[in-house]
Amino acid sequence: MRLGPIDLDRTLGCGQVFRWRKEGNVWKGILNGKELQLRQKRGSVVAEGGTDDEALERYFRSDDDLDRIRAEISRDERIASMVANAPGLRLIRQDPWECAASYVLATNANIPRIQKMIENVCRTFGDPLPGGGFAFPRPDQISGGNEAAKACGLGFRCDRFVEFARLVDRGEIGLETLRKADYEECVRELRSCPGIGDKVADCVAVFSLDHLDAFPVDVRIKKAMEEMYGVCGTYRSVNRFGREYFGRYAGYAQEYIYYSFQRIKRV
DNA sequence: AACCAGGTCTCGA
């Protein structure tokens, strides 16, 4: 199995996925409904658990030529230094449904709270797993659970979350088919779903549907883009600049910027 | 104790 180059701490801890936890030097998570433990082994990863190598390679996008991508998005010294300072940071290929549902919950909340909401949802609706964890629930497990969802602390996201699950359950949106669509069509379709606007659509596109040219703009990226390039304004204007400036791997650029700004305190 | 968080929705101009 070839998973390198990869840095587990950066890749799993940068905020693109919400369910992985680090205990000691072991990352614990769930992949394809199976509990899994990952350890950093130099530039690569050692896995324990019932998941096949093929699934791991797919999940960690081992088909991406990271060196090439890092070189290609290093359009100026500023982004180049961010790339240089975060070796092994990779995008992850998430499950589209889990990704979309998670980011519907991620609106206007901080990461610790997002993680809590998602765990509540998994405990409430998901299948219990042998190791004591819970799988991320399928749409049909959520679609009838309005009352149960209200006990998950989702706030105003609750109705959107359940409505979105129903939409997917009824087959009115085919997430997987959007993988083959172009970026514009992909985000247009996603945006027609309850709880999914510009930002979430871009996240789902880049984190789960292989649209690496998507460029999600959240408040942190918005600040970063203004500081780095003097770009501000509407979502569409910042998004368009990022896509044009960084090109086909704009999504990777976005993640390196997001990661680089995570610990910076504004003075 | 305020302020803010990987935004979306609605409405009016």
Place this chain on the structure above:
DNA sequence: TCGAGACCTGGT
């Protein structure tokens, strides 16, 4: 198409 407000809740 754009800007302004409202919006649950809990971290920091």
